[in-house]
Amino acid sequence: MNPVSTPSPAVSTPLLEDFSLEMTGKDMPKLEEAAGLIPQGTRVNVTFLGNETLRMRLDAARAVKRLGFVPVPHISARRLGSRAAFEQFLAGLRDGGTGTDVFTVGGDPARPEGPYEDSLSLIESGLLPEYGVRHVGISGYPEGHPAIVEDVLWSALRGKNAALTAQGLDGSVITQFGFDVDRVLTWIEQIRGHGITLPVRVGVPGPAGVRRLMSYATRFGVGTSASIAKKYGLSLTNLMGTAGPDKFLGALAEGYDRGRHGEVKVHFYTFGGLKATCDWIVQFRKEARA
Template structure:
């Protein structure tokens, strides 16, 4: 009698779909999201939508002050979330302000932050970039246990690729020296394969940091494209524009995350040995709409479509 290995048996399509749905939901259960300093009034509703312990970044938008970020971060933490304030190097007014602010955050139990350079032409205070802030020593013993640093899978409009890799090596060295758990939080994009390929290069560059992949949340096409242009997300838009179906998918309101998330999961995101460990969903000001979308996906309230996308049940 011939014995057929169970590994050789065909897997029923519905079983594959079930496992994929479970993997997508599990990936999204790790998702972080964001608020701005203008979103204080939404925090009670946000707390009713997402579970306690969800990481919520507090963005330092161009017109906000560092004190605004600190104030809203305290409120986010008090609402039951894990607040992760932006530390925008070029918008930090002084070393004393940073030390005092981080002490205030630590006293409230906030032990994580996201470090980015910022888009000011001239620095407000002593730090022109994130490497200067890391080198200053101000973050070494401030109570932070986790720190996100920026990643640019599609490159940066003003920084050559070699310098981006060098910057990540410096951030790896900071993590090794301080014991702070550093992760790479990427800009959002529309090319899952490109993000996967970029993360696959970490080892050859001597980098062993986990990746939190940026995903554009549900928003209007006008707002999405405006943010994409502002953030230098040009490569994937260019690629999409060469394919009318892909471009229309990017343009269709709400379609982007519903295509990007399953594509990333199919590429292995969220698996035990994967470099890409969780998503960060950009809200673009639509805090509650984004939170509702995250909740629906993490609760498996969606259907898999023939084209590989998911459709959230309304």
């Protein structure tokens, strides 16, 4: 792991006081290993991947709760084969006491496997509050989406915000990760201009190999120009190296203005592993307070 540069004192603001994490259904042993490094009550998102079973997803959510964290199971719209499958998942979460907070997403398949085209269709189904869901996370894309045009993204975000309000559901936005702080802060101001006041969790990749980060960036359409990469701390000439988000977080804290940006926190994508990410956060917060 790279040494952590001394961050601005501003990083000890609430940006890092209530961070969230992401794991897959297969990461239960890794979560156990990292549990002592994670503050109790931390929100832990559990992904909904195509190679996971219903039991694996439910068990992972229960493991998160058992360890003292808040499980936030993902629901992938296009991976649900039927309304019955959607209800079965929601019922399993409710029965395990892990279904009050969820994150809705369209998902990777190009075509829906059932009746749900996107996360808005999940919200508009009315099933979430019926099964005890109280808080719904939705996606945000500061750098756009490789398969969805900008106008559609804005329309979808406004629609989901309105649907949550209409059903009396709390919500938040988790952004796709990126390397350009200026784009992120500008985008947050834009959503406020659209009348969306939901809290925003800025997606940040935990420390990982540069080659791996580049691979994920290509997959998700994240900009990696030489100037942005340098500003973030990536070396495009040394793909064997590693990088953490210390410069990004320092710049985010420096540019963040609650009056313009509203409530903003951080969500870590654990590309380099749960424990590596949590070790990094502990060290970074320690140096921020020094």
